[in-house]
Amino acid sequence: MSMQRKIAVLGGGAWGTALAANSRRAGHDVSLFARNSDTVSEINEARKNSRYLGDVILPEGIAASADAGAVLDQADAVLAVIPAQSLGKALGELRQVIPTAAPVVLCAKGIEQSSGRLMSEVAHDALPEHQIAVLSGPSFAADVARGFPTAVTVAAGNENTAAQLARVLSGPAFRCYSSVDVKGVELGGAIKNVLAIAAGASTGRGFGASAQAALITRGFAELRRLAKTLGARMETIMGLSGLGDLMLTCSSPQSRNYSYGMALGRGEDLTGRPLAEGVATAPIASELCRKLSVKAPIIDATAALLDGRISIDEAVEALLRRPLKNED
Numbered sequence: 197m198s199m200q201r202k203i204a205v206l207g208g209g210a211w212g213t214a215l216a217a218n219s220r221r222a223g224h225d226v227s228l229f230a231r232n233s234d235t236v237s238e239i240n241e242a243r244k245n246s247r248y249l250g251d252v253i254l255p256e257g258i259a260a261s262a263d264a265g266a267v268l269d270q271a272d273a274v275l276a277v278i279p280a281q282s283l284g285k286a287l288g289e290l291r292q293v294i295p296t297a298a299p300v301v302l303c304a305k306g307i308e309q310s311s312g313r314l315m316s317e318v319a320h321d322a323l324p325e326h327q328i329a330v331l332s333g334p335s336f337a338a339d340v341a342r343g344f345p346t347a348v349t350v351a352a353g354n355e356n357t358a359a360q361l362a363r364v365l366s367g368p369a370f371r372c373y374s375s376v377d378v379k380g381v382e383l384g385g386a387i388k389n390v391l392a393i394a395a396g397a398s399t400g401r402g403f404g405a406s407a408q409a410a411l412i413t414r415g416f417a418e419l420r421r422l423a424k425t426l427g428a429r430m431e432t433i434m435g436l437s438g439l440g441d442l443m444l445t446c447s448s449p450q451s452r453n454y455s456y457g458m459a460l461g462r463g464e465d466l467t468g469r470p471l472a473e474g475v476a477t478a479p480i481a482s483e484l485c486r487k488l489s490v491k492a493p494i495i496d497a498t499a500a501l502l503d504g505r506i507s508i509d510e511a512v513e514a515l516l517r518r519p520l521k522n523e524d
């Protein structure tokens with residue numbers, strides 16, 4: 197059986213375009229829905245998406261369109277690459293035109309601020325008759341768009357669906373591992389963005405590498421606690437979509453969340469910056485932890501910092517002054 201499929205990508209930003217490029221390199225028929233007509237023409241005519249991916253040249257044959265119905269027609273799999281806070285509304289609007297046989301792979305990393313729902317919960321509510329999967333892991337769009345080696349995890353509740361999607365979405369330099377732990381995979385992606393803002397803020401404020409390592413490690417403990425409480429598997433949290441993505445995002449200014457944190461730490465103007473999903477996820481992640489009685493002082497401090505309730509120095513002082521405890 198030929199592995200060639202029709203892959204429909206929803207979202208013409210950095211990650212949607214990079215995943216379209218990867219799917220094309222994997223030999224699929226690829227169509228991409230972008231709502232911006234300049235993005236559509238540039239992808240079709242110049243094989244570029246300069247607004248989001250600079251001068252990266254995309255593979256031939258990605259068919260971009262602002263007509264979602266045409267993009268989704270006959271699709272075998274759908275990659276939903278719309279930011280977390282807009283995903284529910286967008287999927288609800290597209291429900292009638294997403295083929296019910298096509299699994300919908302969620303690629304956004306975040307928690308819906310208005311409801312506290314994880315992306316899979318948002319999608320199940322918007323598309324109750326579709327199979328939902330998630331793709332997450334350490335993967336900068338620019339790296340994937342350029343065809344640099346990358347590994348991610350694809351999770352679906354059904355083991356065969358996850359394995360099939362991993363086969364279909366893997367490309368020459370893009371290796372997908374499969375998992376049935378949907379919640380674990382999406383939690384890692386959502387929480388690492390919050391922790392990356394904290395790590396970036398620490399760096400931007402001028403604290404050293406030791407502070408950064410402490411924040412990442414203790415932030416990871418908060419992710420583990422939350423994941424355990426929500427029934428995710430620890431192996432997932434220790435894997436690509438958890439620890440792997442945390443390491444990547446908390447250590448590179450290529451990350452928009454980390455660089456947002458750096459700008460915050462330096463006291464720079466934060467208006468007009470690129471998407472940093474952790475900004476919207478931090479307050480709801482903090483609230484979720486509070487509701488579940490999960491101790492998450494770094495997530496809480498990041499939410500308070502973003503909200504302007506405390507300064508970085510006050511946040512650090514409060515973290516350091518907590519009663520001494522066992523390292524668990």
Ligand SMILES: NC(=O)C1=CN([C@@H]2O[C@H](COP(=O)(O)OP(=O)(O)OC[C@H]3O[C@@H](n4cnc5c(N)ncnc54)[C@H](OP(=O)(O)O)[C@@H]3O)[C@@H](O)[C@H]2O)C=CC1
Binds near residue numbers: 207230231305
């Ligand atoms: N960039 C990366 O390296 C990675 C990103 N991700 C995740 O992928 C998600 C998307 O990120 P990314 O692509 O980088 O973000 P970008 O900001 O680069 O692009 C977002 C895209 O989504 C479009 N969009 C927003 N709302 C809607 C909507 N309602 N309907 C249709 N399109 C919409 C925007 O359209 P317009 O251009 O018209 O504004 C834009 O093209 C995020 O959750 C991110 O965390 C995951 C892994 C890697």
Ligand SMILES: O=C(CO)COP(=O)(O)O
Binds near residue numbers: 335441453
């Ligand atoms: O999710 C990502 C890498 O895995 C991209 O991170 P940023 O959204 O912070 O750029």
